[in-house]
Amino acid sequence: MPERIIGNIHRVNGPVIEARGITDALMLELVAVGKQRLIGEVIKLEKKQAVIQVYEDTTGLAPGDEIYGSGSLLSVELGPGMIGTIYDGIERPLEELFKASGNFIGKGVISTALNRKKLWHFRPSASAGSEIKSGMILGTVQETENFTHSILVPPDLSGKIIFLAKEGDYTVTDTIASLSQNGQEIPVSMLQKWPIRNPRPVAERLPLSIPLITGQRVIDTLFPIAKGGTVAIPGGFGTGKTMTQHAIAKWCDADIIVYIGCGERGNEMTDVLTEFPKLIDPRTGKSLMERTVLIANTSNMPVSAREASIYTGATIAEYFRDQGCHVAVMADSTSRWAEALRELSGRMEEMPAEEGFPAYLPTRIAEFYERAGYMQALCGKPGSVSIIGAVSPPGGDFSEPVTQHTKRFVRCFWGLDRQLANARHYPAISWLESYSEYLADITPWWEKNSGLEWSKLRSEIMDVLQREVRLQQVVKLVGPDALPDSQRFIIDVCSLFKNAFLQQNSYDNIDRFASADKQFKMLKIIVEYYRRGVQALKQGVTLIKLRKMKVYQDIIKMKFTVPNDDTAQIDKITVRLDRAFSELENIYAAAV
């Protein structure tokens, strides 16, 4: 409990407080405000005045109430025990708040992020007497059955290991090592603190080359994201931003998921909390909750904690990256975070730029997305943070400031389309507006893992999709009957590709997740159908015959019928496809 009084309240205006009589406050210092000790942060200092943003409801605060400084910046606690936990925007565990204040979130509840009493089994891996650098691994803790938590030397510390604890059970605050730095002996525990607004240091940035396989076909095949990449998912309400984020959080091949529910619905977080523990990670066979950290700052929770939640999430993700993990951060939604910035800026009476947003909005967006990357961590292993940010543009209009500025700082864009969502075509990712700049980076991976044709198949189907758009414009004017068979076939193939490939049912036990191998084979068989169809039409086969082929139904249903571990079934369909075309061609060849 901080007891150092740094000033007192002059004015209260929502979550923003003006303070007077400031003595020795630090910029961005964590403070406790008033009798209830509400948590806040100093965001502006001027002579003897300060502006403080408070992370809790300020009802009841009055001029004259005292402000207590903590002496440290707003930080998060990092160490074993974070996985499977749900935190609020400033890393207070919601389970603990529930114990302290019941069904509703009370005020002034202080709770530590990490359990101080729980014992963790520490296994040292460094050796006493040796030199160790910052960020290197001292030992490990088996945090969940599948996750081995590496205990790192804090980033600002290095030196000779004077003492290293023996294998055994320790709490997060017990000293497990001590280092001598500049002749001083400094104790190290499993718990680290890190200020949320500063990125954690790394050895170097590496080029991106491995895709983050999300299991969603439209993403992995058409608009892939690399591990360490950044994506924006903009879409109006009801277009499926959250559904897409949930699907990625469930099935992508990251080691750790940090899911930030920023200013969104309470029930959505409850949904994650009830659903994730029941779902099994196909790669480890364990519950998905065993790789997930949740941060929930729902829309009715205080707005300034919403502003902080994004940074809290990024810091936790970086901490796991520093252990050599691949982390995927879901930020849902960054627009709510931007709106929190706008609200706080307005309360501070700053000069607004576009649509009331502060002029520093683009800088803040850039800073956040730059915390992603594929890095050589200080511990010597490679690790990555990928950021997948949802954007909620007002009225679904992508020309608004948050979408536009975000587009400048991400390299992949999955635009959600209202029309697709209305037809309940999910994921409603538009293949016309979306793009991925990672394509060239990760093509070698696909060619190595699936086959050399991958990029050719992909560009062939993209070309068909583009041609269909132009044809549809003609159809809109004159009707489909006016087109020759060869062009109507393109429309048919697109409709097949949309139904059989792009559309994915996240509630179906088989379809909800497609392995890279299944995706490749599905893509290949559809392109094969297209190529053979074009040939057949040239030989005089009619479009009606192509449509009536039995194998067509097999292709449409393969997403539901072929499990990820038995993709050989698609090879069988390919054989049938081949036979069906050969038969057709033989009949027509004979007729000619």
Added chain:
Amino acid sequence: MLQQSDRLLLSGKEYIGLDRIDGPLAFVAKTHPVGYREIVECVDSRGILRTGMVLDTSADTVVIQIFEGTSGMTMPGTRVRFLGKPLQLAVTEKMLGRVWNGLGKPIDGGPVLPGDAEHDVNGMPINPTAREYPRDFIQTGISVIDGMNTLIRGQKLPIFSGNGLPHNELAAQIARQAKIRGQAENFAVVFAAMGVKHDVARYFIRSFEETGVLENVALFLSLADDPSIERLVTPRSALTLAEFLAYEKNMHVLVIMTDMANYCESLREISTLRGEIPSRKGYPGYLYSDLAEIYERSGMIKGIKGSITQLPILSMPNDDISHPIPDLTGYITEGQIVFDREMHARGIYPPVAGLPSLSRLMKDGIGEGMTREDHPHLASQLFAAYSYVKDVRNLASVIGEEELTPLDHQYIEFGKKFEEQFVSQKTGEDRTIEQTLDRGWESLALLPAEELHRVTEEEIQKFYGK
């Protein structure tokens, strides 16, 4: 520094005279330290008592918003008392069957009731870990809702309407017919009217009377001729009672709030008066957070039997769904029922636009054991087919209906039957979910089975063309 107890003592202190009056805002200078959002009593020179709330407090000036409006107040003669606590509502079960104003004062001539407890009208956020994920299907007896945009207990599902459209009829019909199948439970309706006309309030009262549920209904009325500022508290008072009934008295509460557009207008009015920086269309930047404070007060809590289901009604200015009010609402609520003026003109009731309407909680509340096993796929198929109908109609309007392919003709027929047999129904008609789903299959029977990609082979065997 002042202690809490000192503040309570000081609350007895009375200040005479205001510094400035600007619309519904009153300014008082040089007070004792007054808490943010503290409640205020003002008595003007004629002895009329008004209630207000502190919006901004500093050592120099306190800004008070007066809920009853400031008309007739004088600067020198007004006496002001700060009560040292936030705005509270004395809640009791006996509030059901009565009519209250936005602040929870009786306006039906009945007595003021001693409350069982005093609750802060601003409420507190529910801890997400304490929430129970809603999954109980509510049968409203309205096909287009039950079949395609299912209402779930604990959901917040707004009706996006427009002037002259039958949103009141639909809301009243839902309130009359809504039930959980096979269960008779404690239920209550809390009705909050913000800036609506007297006739609308009377329509709802009569509708409740006719079905004999009036004693289970609490009405909070802040009508069109009441001060606009009172509307800011009305939904909060209503929800405070709803929370009490749901979470302390284990009742299932349906909250109908009309018209949220008027609420937002009042919020804009206050924001403008305070000289705040506007965001879109002059609405304050915190409109989203403010609406969320209202809409998020719904749902279910683990270990508590009661629930709050919200049915807010909002008229879209100029039928524009991208206007900030429906837009932000749609981002907070769990779906929306959107009305379509063209369907209304064609005489279809309820005129629910098929495609933009959505229920987000539907997925977990329907299917085997809850409604019927074919429900999820059937709904998805109806959406897909109806969406294609829209495309075909557009095409037909350009090239003429005769030029359509035979398949497209079948779709046109499907669309007609779907709108006339499935969507359309009478205001008194209460369909079971089975009847609703059967009607859906009847419409689909007009399409060839090969077109039905979203239902399984077994479902086609069992239901198609039966």
